[in-house]
Amino acid sequence: MNPADLNPAGLNPAGINLVACVKWAELRPEIDPLHGSVEASQRSSGFSSSDFAAVESALRLAQAWSDQGQTCGVTVLCAGPEGAEDSLRDFFAVGATRVVRVHLAEQRSSAQVAELLASALMPSQLNAQFVICGDVSSDRGSGSVPAYLAHHLGMQQALGLIGLESTDPGSLHATRRLDGGRRERLLLMTAAVISVEGSVATLRRSSLAATLAAKQKTVEVRKQQIDWPTEVNRLRPWRPRARVLAPPAGDDALSRILELTGAQSGSTAARTLRLDPEQAAEAVLEQLAAWGYLDDSLPT
Amino acid sequence: MPDFDVIVVGAGPAGAAAALEAARAGRSVCLLERGPYPGSKNMYGGVIYGRVLDTLIPNWWEEAPIQRWVTRRSTMLMAGDQAVTVDYRCSSWGEAPYNGATAFRPEFDAWLASKAEAAGAVLICSTTATGLLRDGTRVVGVRTDRPDGDLTAQVVICCDGVNSFLAKEAGLYPPSDPANYTLGVKETILLPREVIDERFAVRGDHGVDIEILGCTGEVPGGGFLYTNAESLAVGLVLSLPKLAACGRRPEEMLAELKAHSAIAPLIEGGQVKEYSAHVIPEAGYKMMPELIGDGILVAGDAAAMCLAAGIWLEGVNFAIGSGAAAGQAAARAVQRRDTSSAGLQDYRRRLDSNFVMSDHRKLREAPHLVMSDLAQQQLPRIACGVMEQLFTVTNPDPKPGLRKIIRGQMKLNNLKLRDAISQGMKALRTFG
Structure with missing residues (x-):
């Protein structure tokens, strides 16, 4: 569609606005085996195949409905850092009418990412009729962002889809995988949040001219102000390893x-001991050994 | 009206330098890269010598993504379980303006390409140039693998690597001879920084480059081991036809090098992070293609500008030097509105007047010499044998004279004095 058909706020008064949400994530994360910290690298970051499938699905739906005379626009929305912009610009080349980045410099929980995206998706902002997400991001994603989004936006949701077919403008048939190899066919109407698996579609390859033109395009940046509570890293008490027990006897x-x-x-009766720290530690170790939690080779 | 003044194919060191110089000269430049980012497809087995960057990017060492500055350069001769090492250490190589450095190519190449972008070149990644566009015999652009992917320019600079299909398509290459190529294989092995510092006796950002002869068995070639900040790179360079003939796998031969008593303690406890392989244009000057055609220039590995001369193993600096010369020549030709073969001859003049061609010309016999039986088999065995006899205390027998030891080892290894003198003279003429 012609970008001129969009008003400055991105609203499609007479049309359908499809928003594809993508997440800039570490595709091949390096994890320190000692303390579990994840090292991110700009070069190995990108979008998952399911995110690409979400964008391609949005483009195909927009094309199909446009062919039926409906005005459609595709906006790609990403919560991510500034480093994502070069890759985001590539979405212009494949046909996105707008690309919006909501600034997010650090890792946040799925709920917080969804809250951030939702703030940009509110009717006063992008006004999406369909929000299409990848089902999970590649950095240990839980797939919960689309569900949170549906909650925040008050839309219906259909998640983990393995097929999408356009019908009349504003409605589509979706296929969802069920247990036992079964499939569920859904008819979705506006407005809805859906998430698709990476197998649903492969992002088209942009033409050279479009790739060159995309270099000049501008990614809109939104800095949404959300006062998240300060996260407190909780230290959990050490838990002894589970014991290996013999199978229980019984007929x-x-x-x-x-x-x-x-x-x-019989259970061990609770005891209250008032001891010096050293003696208390001895008593704790003694009791743990008695319960079988400690290796016999360890000094008690 | 062409889309660009200059198209540079390949965003490695040669391509980035060509794009940088052409863009700085005010020309519109498109830099095509088949990988998702510059350097993503590249590997090497050595050291970047940055002197060539001094004029291109002043004080480059303050910002270049370097792993370690090489302050120790060792040449190791291996035979069986023995090794003789000549070790040179130079502290001033660890201070500005530095001499050589180890670097990760994805970081270094991306950095250099970013300089070209900053100068105005348009970088397009994930795009492969699949062929040339011609107007008669004249090259007028490239065809890419993207839809509607034709791109026109007044000059195409091929920096598309060792296999340069574009230069071959342009008829600039003679038929390929596998004997001109080697296969480089490399493992990157993770080790903590302090372990590397301790094992290689270096501190801070100082590093070591070890070149090895005699470690490839019956296949002519060599080995290398160098230090990155928190990893080591250990690898082999193997003659392609001989490797194919011997029927062995390169990774097996690399495993043997890693198990050698001179190498194993250096890499012990490391975790292999990456295995990579790449073809190297080993024959240098003798395999260089025509560098200039109508509307086309060839630079870097695509032009076989890799110096594999035994004691000198250099490639990135020759790539940058040739790429920069190609960028300058192309920009000048566009300005003069003559991008024919004659109009682009400035490229050849620039190469001839600097180290790129003079080093290659001077050392044109060196690759052959390094791959000879004398260098590959006899010299390492003789050196190790001499050292063994020299330092083995054989009391109550008296110590043998050095001359006797050397003669004995030469005889043992079937090297006649006449041949040794003849090869020595050849080496002197080559390296002298």
Whole structure:
């Protein structure tokens, strides 16, 4: 569609605005084996195949509905750092009418990312009729951002789709995988949040002219102000490793469960000891050893 | 009206330097890269010598993404389980303006390409130039693998690497001879910085480059080991036809090098992070293609500008030097409105007047000499044998004289004095 058909706020008064949400993520994260920190690199960051599938799905739907005379626009929305902009600009080359980056410099929880995206998707802003996301991001994504988005925007949701077909403008058929190899066919009407698997579509390759033209395009940047509570890193108490137990004896299931849970065996009575720290530590270790939590080779 | 004044194919060191110089001269430049970012497809097995950057990017060392500055240069001769090492250390190489450095090519190439972009070149990644566009015999652009992917320009500079399909398509290359090529294989091995510092006796950002002869068995070639900040690169360079003939896998031969008593303690406990392989234009001057055609120039590995001369193993500096010369020549030709073969001859003049061609010309026999049986087999064995006899205390027998030891080792390794003198003279003429 012609970008001129969009008003300055990005609204499609007589048309459908499809928004594809993508996440700038570490595609091949380096994880320190000692302390588990994730090292991100600009070069190995990018968008997942399911994000690309979301953009391609939006472009195909827009094309199909445009062919039926409906004005459609595709906006790509990303919550990410400034470093994502070169790659975001490539979405202009494949046919996105607008590309918007909501500034997010650091890792945030799915709920917070969704809150940030939703603030840009509100009717006063991008006014999306369909929001299409990748089902999970490549950095251990939980797939919950689309669900949070649907909650924030008050839209219906259909997540983890494996097929999308356009019908009349503003509605589409979606296929979802169910247990046991079954499939669920859904009819979706505006307004909805959907997420697609990477297998749904492969992002088209842009023409050279469009790639060159995209170099001159500007990614809109929104700096949404959300007061998130300060995150407190909680230190959890050390938990001993689970013990390996022999299979419970018993002729029937009930007796085995009773054996396994120790429900009818005597429990250790609670004790209160008032001791010096050294003696207290000794007593704790002694008790842990008695319960079998400590290796016999360890000094007690 | 062409789309650009200059198209540079390949955003490696040669391509980035060509684009940088052409863009600085005010020409419109498109820099095409097939990988997702510059350097993503590139590998090398050595050191970047940055002197060539002094004029291109003043004080480049303050911003270039360098792993370590090489302050120790060792040449190791291996035979069996023995090794003789000549070790040179120079502290001033660890201070500005520095001499050589190890770097990760994805970082270094991307940095150099960013300079070209900053100068005005348009970088297009994930785009492969699949062929040339011609007007008669004249090259007028390239065809890419993108839809509607034709791109026109007054000059195309091919920096598309060792296999340069574009230069071949332009008829600038004679038929390929596999004997002119080697295969480089490399493992990047992770080790903590302090372990590397301790094992290689360096501190801070100082590093080591070890070149090895005699470690490739029956296949002519060589080995290398150098230090990055928190990893080592260990690898082999192997003659392609001999490797194919021997039927062995390069990774097996690399495993043997890693297990050698001179190398194993240096890499012990490391975690292999990456294995990579690349073809190298080993024969240098003797395999260079025609560098200039109507509307086309060839630079870097595409022009076989890689110096594999035994004691000198250099490539990136020759790529940058030739690329910069190509960029300057192309810009000048566009300005003069003559991008024919004659109009682009300035490229040849620039190469002839600097180190790129004079070094290659002077050392044109060196690759052959380094790959000879004498250098590959006899010299390492003789050196190790001499050292063994020299330093083995054989009391109560008296110490043998050095001359006797050398003669004995030469005889043992079937090297006649006459041949040794003849090869020595040849080496002197080549390197002298």
